[in-house]
Amino acid sequence: MERRAHLQIKKLDVRNDKRSVVSDMRIDMARFAELDTARNQYLTYPMFLKMMPKKMRKMFEDDQLLSWAASADLDGYGILSVTDYWRWSLRCATEVHGQDALKQMFLIFDSDGTGKLDALEFEACLSEMGYGAVANKIFRDLDNDASGTIT
Secondary structure (H helix, E strand, C coil), X not given: CHHHHHHHHHHHCCCCCCCCHHHHHHHHHHHHHHHCCCCCCEXXXXXXXXXXXXXXXXXXXXHHHHHHHHHHCCCCCCEEEHHHHHHHHHHHHHHHHCHHHHHXXXXXXXXXXXXXXXXXXXXXXXXXHCCHHHHHHHHHHHCCCCCCEEC
């Protein structure tokens, strides 16, 4: 259901019908930043609900929309960190545009061809997506083994 609903979000957002993963991520980050009025890099579930386009809020019950927030809340704290939100947004954009689009983007930023992104490559990638200001935090959250790279 989440995939179908996100496809609906993309259809309802008429800014550009031929968007890419990058442009979708930029739109999503702008929505996150707009609602993160405390500038603490977190959204509550009700804030996430507000972020949904009006037509989506009419098409789906609040419980369904809030279940999407819960599915994005990987740590289960009841709020969405910027990392949780980035992962959710990337997953949804990939579902819309396909896995190959994500792989292509990864290859562009893997400048040394290692198959991994170091902190600088990751920051360049996230800057392109509009997440540059929080790239270091997201990188630290994703670098679980402290290797200095992510795949």
